[in-house]
Amino acid sequence: MKHGDVTVVVITYNDAERVSEAVASALAQGDAVGEVVVVDDASTDDTPRVLEQLAVADPRVRVVRRAGNSGGCGTPRNDGIAAARFPWLVFLDSDDVLAPKAVDALLTVALRHDADVAAGLCVRRELPGGREIPWQEQLFTTESVHDGVARRPETLWDTLSVNKIYRREFLLSRRIRFPDGAAHYEDFVFTARVYAACPRLAVTPETVYVWHVRYGTGQPSISLRRDRIQNWQDRVTAHRQVLEIMRDSGQRDLLVAAQTKFLEFDLAVYLSELPSRAPEYQDAWWRISREHVRAFEEEAVSRATPAARWRTAVLLGRERQTANLPRLAELAADPPRLPPPYAGDTREPLWDEVRTAPDGTAGIVLDGLADAPLAQLPFYVTAHVRAGRRPMLELRLPELYGRTAHAGPGSAIVELRHRVTDAVHRYEGAWGTLPGGESLRAVVTVDAAALCAHDTITTWDAWVTLAFRDGETVTRPLRAGSGLGRSVRLGRRGRLLLLQPYATHSGCLALRVAAGAAGVRTVVAGRLARHKGR
Incomplete structure (x- = not known):
């Protein structure tokens, strides 16, 4: 790598509060970034003033201001391609950030394999909670190189343009651009043009892009x-x-x-x-x-x-x-x-x-x-929550046209996974056949006190692993059944414990736990605030 190999193109529109963080993440990539071209799509808020300050603070920042708003993301990105002065391009949206050392990771693998395009892992960071979910993680398990994507068609599942680095000459010589104007899902079309041009594609398992997904905002992203x-x-x-x-x-x-x-x-x-x-x-x-x-x-x-x-x-x-x-x-x-x-x-x-x-x-x-x-069978495991000092999960697994009985599930291993950290608690039960043979039943007991953090609220997602007689295992999220709702009980050493099993948006079981009087008060206060706001 040479000093100043890469242009990072940042697009923004009326995003004065967040564009500085995006630009900072690009500048923090180090010497490989020769410039950060920020294309302002005719913002009407304080964005132009913020960009002027950024350009004064660092000479690598160049601002391209459009006279009129394009109505989409494609045109400002095309402006960035045209304005770029360096041989490699990376795209960044003003409400997201590049992961630390992302440009080095992408450029290194691209140069190592003499690639036209290199791609890395993107994570969706849910805000304000902070949970990170990898995007199409199965495509980024190891470093690899591919001459075109026809022999690796699963690559088409990666429709993002922002988790990649592009040889600028490759885009220019093939006349690859984003759709102009108010076209939505422009990434789909641009990425298809890239793939159809048979690039030499390098892949790195490193995380390179953090896609901020903001829930409850006044202007949700197109995908929401x-x-x-x-x-x-x-x-x-x-x-x-x-x-x-x-x-x-x-x-x-x-x-x-x-x-x-x-x-x-x-x-x-x-x-x-x-x-x-x-x-x-x-x-x-x-x-x-x-x-x-x-x-x-x-x-x-x-x-x-x-x-x-x-x-x-x-x-x-x-x-x-x-x-x-x-x-x-x-x-x-x-x-x-x-x-x-x-x-x-x-x-x-x-x-x-x-x-x-x-x-x-x-x-x-x-x-x-x-x-x-x-692994491809749509097994259906429902968890019914039974109250008690040590809550129980009663699991039901329907008989699926004889496939369930033939596979012979012997045990049910329930995992409660912390929503943000890597913490996991495991509980095991044995399957038994219910009268009539239409479903299997297993019961596991949960240690709710072990799920607590001092005076805070923790959220746990429930998963079950089915272990079959031939040694094969299948892991599924537990579907929420009956017994949902808040309950207060005494935990260890007489401390208050609030347990709330609930169904997620997709119908799966999750448990929210608050420990101590402060934690319980936080939950109650939040509930009252929501009630007053109705």
Whole structure:
């Protein structure tokens, strides 16, 4: 690496409170960063003054101010590409930050492998809580290099532009740009153009980008506006462009892989929330989705996991009103869950009791269920909370068309994982068959006092590992059943202990624990404040 190899392009609009932190994270990367080009998309707040101060404080900061707002993120990024003076490019949004030593990690692996593009791990940091969730972690387990992505089609799951470093000449020579104007999901299209150009791609497992996800803000990011049907229409429009890019490139495998990814990921994200939407939204979403998916290659569906194939079959084979949206949302969870009732039989498992629909179409068969690997089966474990000084979790595991009994789960290992730290508490129980043989039952006892931190509130997510007779294990988040709600009890040495099991947004079980009088008062005060604010 030479001094000043990299231009970091920061885009901003009306973000005076946060742009300084983003720029600081870029400048802190060290000597490899020759300049930080900040493109201001015609901000009307205090952003221009803040940027002027940043430029005075460090000569590496250059400000490009647009005369008019572009309406999106693509145009200011294109301005940054045009303004850059150094051979390598990194993109950064003003409400995010680069991880420490991110540029060194990306540039080092790019130079080592003579790559056109290098990618690293991005983490989603949920604010204000601080929990970090890796983005597409399975793609960044080890350092690797690839001539194009056709032989590694799972790369298409990484649709971000900001967790990468680009050889500027590669982008310029292939005329690769972001969509201009008010196009949303511009990352999808730009990244598809990059992949379709067959870059030499290097991968590092190092964390390079911190994507701040802010909940409860007045202006949520585009990815959090899923309650608006226009958001889904924009996403589908962007995906259509992705498919056109792959089709024009002549790389059919990438075209099919992009369609399969849509069935596996994009559909599932929105389906999991669909039951909570208004009927008008549901109808529009169903219509847009069917129209888009009907044009997919059959091979794209056959390559998908069993749960994705079944979701697709329901979408194409049922009207929205008869699709059983709550059950479909469970099947779209990550990992997927298939709750009872189980229609048909082991030889022909069916989605529902409809063997012939009113329009003459056949019933929806859950194809591949009998042969699917255990890890792909939508096992469904529900935890019912039983009160007591030492709370118990009563687990129920339904019999899934004979696959559960055949696999023979012998033990249930429950893990309570701290929401922010790496702390884990484990409890074990044995499975027994309930009368009728339709489900299995196991009971574990939780030491609630062990989950406490002094005078603070801790949150724990509940997971269960099924250990089968052949030695294989499958880990799933526990689904929340009955027994939810706050309870106050005495913990160790007579200290107050407040325990609140609750269902997360995705229907999984989590436990919130407050210890000591101060912790309990914090919870009660928060509840009263929310009540007064209504």
